[in-house]
Amino acid sequence: MRKLFVVLGLLVVASMVLAACGASAATPQTIVQTVIVEGTPQVQIVEVTPEPAAEAKPAVLRVNVGTYPDVIDPQKSSYVIEIATLKQIYQGLTELNAKLETVPGAAESWKFNDDATQLVFTLKKGLKYSDGSVLNAKRFEFAFLRNIDPTTGGEYASITDEILNAPEWRAADTSAADYSREEWVKKVGVKASHADGTDCVDYEDVACDTLTLTFSKPAPYFATIAGLWVGYPAKEENIEEGGDLWWNSSKYQIGNGAFILKTVEPFVRQYFVPNPNFAGPGIPTYDLEYSYITDSAVAFEAYKNNEFDVIASVAEDLDAINADPDLTAQHIQYAGSCTIVIKFGIGGEYNGQPSPFQDKKVREAFAYAFDAESWVVDVDGSLSLPTWTWIPPGYPGYDGDYTPYKFDPEKAKAALAASSYGGPEGINALGLKLTFGDTPRNRTRSEWLVANYKKNLGVDIALDPVDTTTFTALTKDPKTFPVLARQGWCADYPDPQNWLSVYWKSDTTFAQRMGYKNEEFDRLVAEADVTVDPAKRMELYKQAQRILLDDAPSAFGYNTINHYLVKPWVKGIQTTPQDAVFPGDMVPWTITIDTSMIP
Amino acid sequence: MTTYIIRRILWLIPVILVVGFVTFVLMRNTPGGPWDLDAERRQVDESTRKSLESFYGLDKPLWRQFTAYMIGDFNNKGDFVCGLPCGNFGPSYRQRGVPVQAILFRPPEDKPWYYSRFGYSLRLGILALGIAIFVGIPIGTIAALKQNTWIDYLSLFVATAGISVPNFVIAIFLIIIFASGLKWVSVVPRSWDTLDVWVLPAIVLGFGTLAFTARLMRTSMLDVLRMDYIRTARAKGLSERVVVVVHMIKNALIPVITILGPALAGLVTGSFIIETMFAFPGMGRAYVQAISQRDYSMIMGTTIIYAILVALANLSVDFIYVLVDPRIRLEE
Numbered sequence A: 001m002r003k004l005f006v007v008l009g010l011l012v013v014a015s016m017v018l019a020a021c022g023a024s025a026a027t028p029q030t031i032v033q034t035v036i037v038e039g040t041p042q043v044q045i046v047e048v049t050p051e052p053a054a055e056a057k058p059a060v061l062r063v064n065v066g067t068y069p070d071v072i073d074p075q076k077s078s079y080v081i082e083i084a085t086l087k088q089i090y091q092g093l094t095e096l097n098a099k100l101e102t103v104p105g106a107a108e109s110w111k112f113n114d115d116a117t118q119l120v121f122t123l124k125k126g127l128k129y130s131d132g133s134v135l136n137a138k139r140f141e142f143a144f145l146r147n148i149d150p151t152t153g154g155e156y157a158s159i160t161d162e163i164l165n166a167p168e169w170r171a172a173d174t175s176a177a178d179y180s181r182e183e184w185v186k187k188v189g190v191k192a193s194h195a196d197g198t199d200c201v202d203y204e205d206v207a208c209d210t211l212t213l214t215f216s217k218p219a220p221y222f223a224t225i226a227g228l229w230v231g232y233p234a235k236e237e238n239i240e241e242g243g244d245l246w247w248n249s250s251k252y253q254i255g256n257g258a259f260i261l262k263t264v265e266p267f268v269r270q271y272f273v274p275n276p277n278f279a280g281p282g283i284p285t286y287d288l289e290y291s292y293i294t295d296s297a298v299a300f301e302a303y304k305n306n307e308f309d310v311i312a313s314v315a316e317d318l319d320a321i322n323a324d325p326d327l328t329a330q331h332i333q334y335a336g337s338c339t340i341v342i343k344f345g346i347g348g349e350y351n352g353q354p355s356p357f358q359d360k361k362v363r364e365a366f367a368y369a370f371d372a373e374s375w376v377v378d379v380d381g382s383l384s385l386p387t388w389t390w391i392p393p394g395y396p397g398y399d400g401d402y403t404p405y406k407f408d409p410e411k412a413k414a415a416l417a418a419s420s421y422g423g424p425e426g427i428n429a430l431g432l433k434l435t436f437g438d439t440p441r442n443r444t445r446s447e448w449l450v451a452n453y454k455k456n457l458g459v460d461i462a463l464d465p466v467d468t469t470t471f472t473a474l475t476k477d478p479k480t481f482p483v484l485a486r487q488g489w490c491a492d493y494p495d496p497q498n499w500l501s502v503y504w505k506s507d508t509t510f511a512q513r514m515g516y517k518n519e520e521f522d523r524l525v526a527e528a529d530v531t532v533d534p535a536k537r538m539e540l541y542k543q544a545q546r547i548l549l550d551d552a553p554s555a556f557g558y559n560t561i562n563h564y565l566v567k568p569w570v571k572g573i574q575t576t577p578q579d580a581v582f583p584g585d586m587v588p589w590t591i592t593i594d595t596s597m598i599p
Numbered sequence B: 001m002t003t004y005i006i007r008r009i010l011w012l013i014p015v016i017l018v019v020g021f022v023t024f025v026l027m028r029n030t031p032g033g034p035w036d037l038d039a040e041r042r043q044v045d046e047s048t049r050k051s052l053e054s055f056y057g058l059d060k061p062l063w064r065q066f067t068a069y070m071i072g073d074f075n076n077k078g079d080f081v082c083g084l085p086c087g088n089f090g091p092s093y094r095q096r097g098v099p100v101q102a103i104l105f106r107p108p109e110d111k112p113w114y115y116s117r118f119g120y121s122l123r124l125g126i127l128a129l130g131i132a133i134f135v136g137i138p139i140g141t142i143a144a145l146k147q148n149t150w151i152d153y154l155s156l157f158v159a160t161a162g163i164s165v166p167n168f169v170i171a172i173f174l175i176i177i178f179a180s181g182l183k184w185v186s187v188v189p190r191s192w193d194t195l196d197v198w199v200l201p202a203i204v205l206g207f208g209t210l211a212f213t214a215r216l217m218r219t220s221m222l223d224v225l226r227m228d229y230i231r232t233a234r235a236k237g238l239s240e241r242v243v244v245v246v247h248m249i250k251n252a253l254i255p256v257i258t259i260l261g262p263a264l265a266g267l268v269t270g271s272f273i274i275e276t277m278f279a280f281p282g283m284g285r286a287y288v289q290a291i292s293q294r295d296y297s298m299i300m301g302t303t304i305i306y307a308i309l310v311a312l313a314n315l316s317v318d319f320i321y322v323l324v325d326p327r328i329r330l331e332e
Helices: A002-020 A080-089 A137-148 A166-170 A181-187 A236-248 A296-304 A315-323 A325-330 A360-369 A372-378 A409-417 A424-428 A440-457 A468-474 A496-504 A509-514 A519-529 A534-551 B002-010 B012-029 B046-056 B062-070 B100-105 B117-145 B150-164 B167-181 B196-225 B228-235 B240-269 B272-277 B283-293 B296-324
Strands: A029-037 A040-048 A060-064 A094-096 A102-104 A107-112 A118-123 A190-193 A210-214 A259-265 A269-274 A287-291 A310-312 A331-344 A384-386 A432-437 A461-466 A484-490 A554-566 B072-074 B080-082
Touching: A060 A296, A080 A259, A080 A269, A102 A107, A118 A137, A137 A166, A137 A190, A137 A210, A137 A236, A166 A181, A166 B046, A296 A310, A296 A315, A296 B167, A315 A325, A325 A331, A325 A554, A331 A360, A360 A409, A360 A440, A360 A554, A372 A384, A372 A440, A372 A554, A409 A440, A432 A440, A432 A468, A440 A461, A440 A484, A461 A468, A468 B283, A484 A554, A496 A509, A496 A519, A496 A534, A519 A534, B002 B012, B002 B296, B012 B062, B012 B296, B062 B072, B100 B117, B100 B283, B100 B296, B117 B150, B117 B196, B117 B240, B117 B272, B117 B283, B150 B196, B167 B196, B167 B272, B196 B240, B196 B272, B228 B240, B240 B283, B240 B296, B272 B283, B283 B296
Parallel strands: A060 A287, A060 A310, A432 A461, A432 A484
Antiparallel strands: A029 A040, A094 A102, A107 A118, A118 A210, A190 A210, A259 A269, A269 A287, A310 A554, A331 A484, A331 A554, A384 A554, B072 B080
């Protein structure tokens, strides 16, 4: 028995030692000093333990990101938090400024041909990676080719499908006997060269400064896409040498962005330092630390305890924030990048009958009946903005003046009465369901929605909670697409093409799944997508969006807002709707940390 | 003894097969897949989906996917890839091909093994168990010796609270008191290299087991108190200290010891919420994330590892039982 206790005791002690190993303490140092003894200099060797110096506050921006990224690989990542990490480490050919305009990144300039079927980038002179190695156009060629290569299997690979032969290569059978990567590389419209058009030699070729992208159709918006993370120039040799976990290592994540990834502790933190070789508008003057606390209550405690400088605020914290003047002053809110709608399953059948939302009057009724302003206050605690249009404010193409279905319960009831169902009784006979991913927040939202439609339209809707991933799966199949669901879209890049053509055009998967089709809308966006003249292009998108709104394929509900708690010593933030994990993360070099204010 | 050990270890094979099969069936019958996540972003297009499914073998019949995992299969290049028997838990779908065994058992660069996810969870589990034992046993003992006094009632309250209050509630309370209030520790550990940051998660994780241990010890002590041999020991004139320590506690510990193995397995495998709340880089957090992400290999691998841990813990209890109770033999 005694032995057993000894073993157990040893286990506990061992665990403590293991847990604690690595802790450092001030160690004695041997120094040589010269002293004057009775006027005569003498050399003495003494052992001293250095006193800790008065602690200077380091300039570190400590951000809670939340969930740890699954993969931090430019050509494989797809999630906001993954992209938020990548964009600190890398810089694309172009980038977005604080006004969401496409401006030079690693490229000094770019030029389309007359019909926008070819785009030529010229790189800035003397580009370098953070380790001092040469960054030339061949690196960007590798990035785009790797994104298209079907063996990469990037979840956002289709975003560069305008490139000549890109979709064909992606669909190629790589196990076929006649498959040849080299042949596809020759065929695909990505080519690095010298300025005179001659071939580049290798990655060390400093004169290799031109990247030419050739498209299968005009793509006047592609300069913006070219700056996205899928075009970030991760080093080919690092990817090969680092193996399956290259992206989780500061050794191999060598980039050209504003920061250098210095240390990685998976699931705990990532630490970044400024990159002196960054070719952007400015080099940050502070270090950046990402932490990964997923529990918002814990993150809020840590923020109050001055362990974070920035956290995303959540609805559950609002009462505490509003009750504290300091926290209220630190709470910043501004327009975000998503529009959330109450989506109608238009196509297919519902309970063996055609979907009720095939009747436009029913769609109108449900659009009129959604009280967006009350939603924002009651459900989101003002952490969202009501909207009656699709493209959110701050984005090119925003058209806040045209709102055909603003909340009006009388018009809603009239529209339902004029529908083929004759009123709420006809709809109630169908037994409508609102399907949602079952989280506490979504349950609150869904209960509110059901009550809203009962109050304003008199219809009964049953709650249909499912697992969150199941919900996404249901929305991916036209046969299982819910008849009523809350869903939305967040911008990949700020262009109306990304909002209208990618989402609502009838040949896209999103429109097909919900069964939406409008030929006039299709015609207008198809024309806009290939129109080179910016003014004419925007006008076409404007007309298309108005047709979309008139059609009421959804109740256009609300825009997300970015909402953060930010410590007062974080200065110079320039926010954009595209910010992902901290305010101003699109242009982090404008931020400064006033260390004198840190307690 | 040897035959018994071999037989028990061989029993692990059908256990793993059954656990694997049940997990596989449940997992694959749940709607959604590893690429069905964010509904508000661009979705994986069909050609990429097909390419990914081909790469991971998800385009093969379900029975073949199962056997490929549990035994092995030929990949697209025609090479045989050995499965579970070779310690291959398959590639993670969300972490894009990284082997599950690497995610769970490979430490970060230049760090020893106990910095792996498994190592972190094991260390936290052992520490929590240590707290449960070295606090729970004395509480149970004293409560029994002071039966029906305020000490007994207090221990009963602690034990009931430990069992009934969810550990995430205890966690946030302790964080508010010790981190935000007293500032003895930080809310967000900057590093897991010092002991202080382990204390709160270990206490929270071990609290339930501590409460159970205290209750069990108290009950067991009360049983032993009424035994003839205790009366005999006192009649022989032994000091009360010797009676309590040598005769009472030693015998009362037998049922407590039998729960230690499963308790350790439970603590190592049951720390999902604690790991999430304290941003602890262990296995439990990865497991929860894998389930919501439909990361099939990761779910299968972690479930099977947990099953093996529980089975081995139960086996170890059998041996400990023999050591502490001479009446028991590991024979038919």
